[in-house]
Amino acid sequence: MTPPAATRKRKASPPRSRLSPAEVRELFSRLAELDPSPTTELEYTTPFELLVAVVLSAQATDVGVNKATRRLYPVANTPRAILDLGEEGLKRHISTIGLFNAKAKNVIALCRILLDAHGGEVPRSREALEALPGVGRKTANVVLNTIFGEGTIAVDTHIFRVANRTGLAPGKDVRAVEDGLMRAVPLEYLLGAHHWLILHGRYVCKARKPDCPHCVIRDLCRFKDKTAADE
Known part of the structure; x- marks a missing residue:
């Protein structure tokens, strides 16, 4: 006999490891609002x-x-x-x-x-x-x-960390993450994506102690070990 719906056990939904397209768009929308014209921190004139x-x-x-x-x-x-x-x-x-x-x-x-x-x-x-x-x-x-305004993404340690922690483009190596980002990032955010992600990894989603309490994408992020404000 099938138990009533009220008492029937539900299978736990598996944790989502990858952001949905809507969440990816929201993530970049917030990063773009904070820094509308991101660029490299390396100094150059040519x-x-x-x-x-x-x-x-x-x-x-x-x-x-x-x-x-x-x-x-x-x-x-x-x-x-x-x-x-x-x-x-x-x-x-x-x-x-x-x-x-x-x-x-x-x-x-x-x-x-x-x-x-x-x-x-x-x-x-x-x-x-x-x-x-x-x-x-x-x-x-x-x-x-x-220099040439192409929508490329250079995956360094910061971007690799952010892409995996957030669920933006999980991957085991830098090329897998790069390919995942190229598929996931909306076209209108592609030119700035490299800079937004590296700056976010450098100053907020830091390796040893990410500043989760001050992260604008905290609610979207899949990182299970988020830091608390009192830490």
């Missing part, structure tokens, strides 16, 4: 300066890179000027950045290719960018997005 800054930023903070480029760019901020500076001269200007020896070697090689193959200009194709020493997919995505 495409070449940004390219070099992003190469230098691998395993380094934007603050540390900016300190170094403030010394470097007044002296050399073009491919030719950096080649004239030489690898040892370049090292002296960026020695406060982690892995500066390898980065100096890459930047010198990158400058040579830009002059030989691209007329000293930063190329706007992904293939040409990723062929440059020290430039991988993430760096290419930053340049394509910030």
Whole structure:
């Protein structure tokens, strides 16, 4: 005999791990309201300066890179000027950045290719960018997005964390998260998505102690270990 509906046990609904399209749109709507014109925190005035800054930023903070480029760019901020500076001269200007020896070697090689193959200009194709020493997919995505206005998303540790914690685009590796974000982010938010997510991860959804009480998307987020106000 089937028990009455009032006493019939209901199966618990499984926890939702991924945001719905409506929730994704709401998430970006709130981030956009807070910061209508997001951009990188790396300091630059030309495409070449940004390219070099992003190469230098691998395993380094934007603050540390900016300190170094403030010394470097007044002296050399073009491919030719950096080649004239030489690898040892370049090292002296960026020695406060982690892995500066390898980065100096890459930047010198990158400058040579830009002059030989691209007329000293930063190329706007992904293939040409990723062929440059020290430039991988993430760096290419930053340049394509910030300089050329393409809807690319460069998944760093901050974006990887936010995408997984919130349920925006869960993934086991950075490429899976990037592909998930490219599918999930509404077109009108795609250009700014990279910047909104990295800034949110840097200042709110921090690795060790996320500031959940002051998070504007807290009610949408799937992170099960949200911090409380009294923490």
